[in-house]
Amino acid sequence: MKTIIYILRRLNKEKLPNYLGIAGLATGLACVMFIFLWIHDEASFDRFHKNIDRIFITHAFIAEADSEVPFDGAPPAVAGALKAEYPQVLETARIIPAYSTWLLNYRDKKITPRIGSCDFSMFDIFTFEFVAGPLDTEKTPYQIIINETTAHSLFGETNPLGEILRFDNSYDLMVVGVIKDVPRNSSLIFDGMVTLELLPKIFDSPNYLNTWWNNSFLTAGLLNDPAAFPEIAKGVRNRIQEVIPETNNHLGAYMFQDLYLYKRGNVKNIGIFTLIGILILCTAILNFINLITARSLKQIRENGIRKSLGATRLDVVKFIYSEV
Incomplete structure (x- = not known):
């Protein structure tokens, strides 16, 4: 004292x-x-994905006069080739990130959430927890998966599964799933994902998802073993040139866990x-x-x-x- x-x-x-x-x-x-x-x-960015040590990203390099420019994405045909040619690749998904907002209508309600587009196999690769669905509706080609905030804004307490939304005042989409809001510490931020099958109709291009030219697609793959990555990274390098011999463009790959800290320079x-x-x-x-x-x-x-x-x-x- x-x-x-x-x-x-x-x-x-x-x-x-x-x-x-x-x-x-x-x-x-x-x-x-x-x-x-x-x-x-x-x-802690992206560490909530359970399979983060087995997820890899394939992207393109565009050859110029005396250098090469890396793209975030790769041609859409790459994903199918990876899964077909490498048994170590369990699943692939093409993703158009939610770079902008789009108009969604449900009856008299209108909102403009951040909407991207993807193969829904993305939800088998990355860990985005479903609170409703997903529905197995192969008969409906145009589908959307939304987060809880978007679902509550449009439907309130009503179950949104199977409901039809109007996308960009032009296309009808069926809600086939609702996920929890994407964590803030995620490299992939979105309020909803539209199935890729809608893109050929939007761009009036039947082969839009089969080309080896368009490098707009973030291409993710899931490995059965992380040790298989070096072989795949080496093997995909000249895959574009095998299809288009006259091009100097080539592919590269990196592990998804390196995206935020190393590829984006945040380290x-x-x-x-x-x-x-x-x-x-x-x-x-x-x-x-x-x-x-x-x-x-x-x-x-x-x-x-x-x-x-x-x-x-x-x-x-x-x-x-x-x-x-």
Whole structure:
């Protein structure tokens, strides 16, 4: 109790150095904590996918005069070729990410969610949890899977499965599934996915999904074993040239778990903020040590007086730590 009273008196007696030391150390620790939480969030991107260590992405490189330009996507015919030619590939999916919003109508309700397009096998490769469906409706070629927010906005508490939505005021789509909202720490962000079979009709091109030219499709594959990836990455390189000999375009592949941190360069940000966090922490600690050291001579003199007045060794130790 005496030690606590002494600490409070000392804080009030030397307010500026004491409060500066405490505030500086507390601010430094708080900054480091927030930086750590941000780094943890960055490192957690896409980690909710159960098969992340077996998912790979195939993409195209476009040859130019003296260089090559990497694309995010690959030709749509690549996905089928991968699955047919490599037994190690269990499933493939072509994805048009939700780059923009589209108009969805249901009776008198209209919303503009972020809509992409994909082979619905995407939901067998990536982990997006269904809360309703999916329905097995092969007879309906034009389908859509939406998230909970979109479903609630259009249907309220009504079951949306089997209902028909109007897409872009032009096409009727059947709702065949509802998934939980995509986590914020996902590289694939969307409110809904339309089946790819709608695209040939939209673009009035019957062979739109069979070409080796259009590099718009993010092409994902699921491996039976991660160890099979090097063989596939090497084997797909010249696959476009096997079909179109006159082109210099070629394919590349990378593991999906490398997309956010390495392919998009975010690992550099983690390194920079880690260094900043270390510098802030070191600065805060050194500042606190300097303030304590500046009082050390005075503390030594005071401890000598305490001993002469009968203070025990334990009492002196308590007062020393109370200074810290």
